[in-house]
Amino acid sequence: MKLSDIMSYAQLSFYTEVALVLFLGVFIAITIRTFMPSRSRELDAASRLPLEDDVVLTPRVAER
Secondary structure (H helix, E strand, C coil), X not given: CCHHHXXXXXXXXXXXXXXXXXXXXXXXXXXXXXXXXXXXXXXXXXXXXXXXXXXXXXXXXXXX
16 A cells, blocks of 8 residues: 555545635735735835934844
8 A cells, every 4th residue: 555545545635725725814914914004104114224324233242
């Protein structure tokens, strides 16, 4: 008996459908949250962050 025979009798196709629905749900939720009008100010500020010269980020130094 092959492993493919064992896996086909296990009827695991249900898990792939659940994973697809879960992925689509998370994708739609992230897309809606990203393009909400209430987040436009936050996203606009984040988009200009690389161009600002006033913000100086210093790397963390490990303390001993």
